[in-house]
Amino acid sequence: MRRLLPVPPLLGLVLGLAGWAPGFLLGAAPVLGFLLWDMAQSLRRGAFGLDAIAGLAMGAGLAMGQGLAACVVALMYAGGQFLEAHAQRRAGREMAALLARQPRTALRDGPDGLEEVPISALRPGDRLLVPRGAVLPVDAVLEDDLATLDESALSGEAMPVRHAAGDALLSGATNAGDAFRCRATTDAQASTFAGILRLVRAAQEARAPMARLADRWALGFLLFTLALAGLAWAASGSAERALAVLVVATPCPLILAVPVALMAGVSRCAALGLLVKSPAGVEALARIRVVVLDKTGTLTRGAPEVDPAADREALRLAAALDQGSTHPVAHALVAAARARGLALPVPAQFTETPGEGVAGLVDGVPARAGGAAFAGVPPPEVPPGAMAVSVSRAGAPLPALLLHDPLRPEAADTLAALRAQGVRRFVLASGDAPGPVAAVARALGLAEWHAAMDPAGKAALLPALRADGPVLMLGDGVNDAPALAAADLGVAVAARGAAAADAADAVLVAGGLRPLPGAMRAARRAVAIARQGVLVGIGLSALGMVAAALGWLTPVQGALIQEGIDVAVILNALRALNDGGTPTCRRSSASPSSTTTRTSP
Structure with a gap:
C-alpha cells in the first residue's frame, strides 16, 4: 500500500494543474484517508507522531478550498512513506533469500519405505533417517550404533559430539557424520528447537518498540504549530493565514529527511557487509554502548x-x-x-x-x-x-x-575498533565449558565471561547490562536466538543457524566480524545527518511559519517553499550513502587488559 501512496497525489497534481480543479481533491483525499487510518493504528498502540500535522494541513486545505496546497502536502507525506517502505522491503528480500536454506521437511521411515514429509507431520515414535549435513528436526533417540553431531549451534561445543545407541538427541543439531536412524520422542512443537523459538517470540514481544527519530520531536513541534496558527488566525481574523502556517509546518524535513538518511545508512551498512533489516536498526546500532558476545562460531571459527x-x-x-x-x-x-x-x-x-x-x-x-x-x-x-x-x-x-577451535583472525581487531567507537563494556556469554570460555576471554582481554549458559540464561543477562547503555548481542547459533531477539540490537553471523538470522535485527552476511565497526560508524553518521536535517529543516520551517503568520506567504507559496526545504534536506540526507571513508580494522597497539573471570552458576 505504501509503495503506491505517491500515485494519487502525483495524478491529482497533473489533473489539477491541467485545469480540472477536482483533481487536487482526488489526489489528496486517498492520502489523507490512509494517514488517518495509520494514526488510529498508532494511537491504539500508544504511539503518537508528527504525521498529525500533515493530516491537519491536508484536511484544512481541502476544507478551505486550497486543493493545490493540500495535494502538495499529500505528495510530500506519501514520498516519505514510500522511502521507508522501500528500505524495509529491500532488507526483507535479502533476509528471505538468506533464510530459504532452513529445512522444512524430514525423511520418515513409513510402511512404504522412506518418505519426505513436512516437519509439522512428525509424531513421537516416528522413525527418521537423518542424512549427512541435515538438521535434526525433532528430539529423538538414536537407534543406530553411532551418530556424530555438530551441536555447536545449540550448546556452543565446537567439536563434533559422538553419540551411541540409546542416546537422546536434541533437535537443531546437525549431522556431521554418516546418515543415521533415530526415533522421534517429540513432535515439532514440543521439540527443543521449537522451545527456543518460543523464547525468541517472547523476547521480541517483551522488547519495547523503538520510537522513530522523527516522533521524538512530535508533541513539542505540534503544540508550537497549533499555537502559532491559532495566534495568526486570532490576530488577523484570516483562516487562510492559519492554513499557511500549517502547510509550512508540515514536518517533511522529518518525514522525508529521517527515512532518507536512515535508508542511506541501511544501504551503506549492506555495502560494508552488515544487512540491517530496517531503518530502526540503524538508529539502534548508532546508540550501542554494550556488546554481548557468543564464543563458538562468533569469536571462533566454529570448526576444528x-x-x-x-x-x-x-x-x-x-x-x-x-x-x-x-x-x-x-x-x-x-x-x-x-x-x-x-x-x-x-x-x-x-x-x-x-x-x-x-x-x-x-x-x-x-x-x-x-x-x-x-x-x-x-x-x-x-x-x-x-x-x-x-x-x-x-x-x-x-x-x-x-x-x-581457533579465534577468528579479525576478532581482536574488531573489538579494538568497537572500543575506539565508544563501546564501554564487553561480555562473553557462551554455552561452552568454563575452560575454553576462559581461554578465549584471556586471549581477547575480556574482563567478563559466563560459561555453560542455556538460551534463556543468555537472554536473562541483558536487562542488567542496560544500565551501561543500549546492548548489542552478537551470536550465530540457535542458542543465541532468544538473546538476539531481546537485545536492543541483535546481530547474527550468517554462516550458521537460520533461526539466529531470523531473530536478529541485522546479519553479517559475509560470515566474519570485520564489517561490524565500519557499519557502526556508518550508522552513527547516518543518524547524525538525520538529526542535522531535522534541526536545519525545522529551523527553516519555523522561519517560514513566522512569515506565513505575518501574512507574507499564501498556503500555495508556503507549500512550494516547503518543497524547496525538502529538496535541501533530502540532498543532505543522501550524504549518508558515503560514510566518510570508514577505516578498516587495524591491530590495536594497546595491550590486553587484565581479566577477571566470572562464570555463571
Missing part, C-alpha cells in the same frame, strides 16, 4: 583446526588415511596436511571403524589414527577445549595431533 605445532609425520600418516573418510575431523586433518605441503599417498587396505578411527597401509606400513585405544597407544594429555587424534605406525606411537 589442527594445532600449528603438530608433528609433521603424524599429520602425514593421519591425513593419508583420512583421505577416505567423510568425518569433519578427517577433513580438517587433510586440509592441514595439504596446507603444509605434505605429500599424501593413497592408503592400501583402508578401513574405517565408525566412532573409532581409520586404519590401512601407508607406504606399505600399517598405520592407525583415531582414539587412543583404537590406535593402540596410551591416552594423551588434552588441554581444555581441544580434542586429540592418536596416531601409530607399525604399532609404535607417534605424537598425538591436537585440534581446537
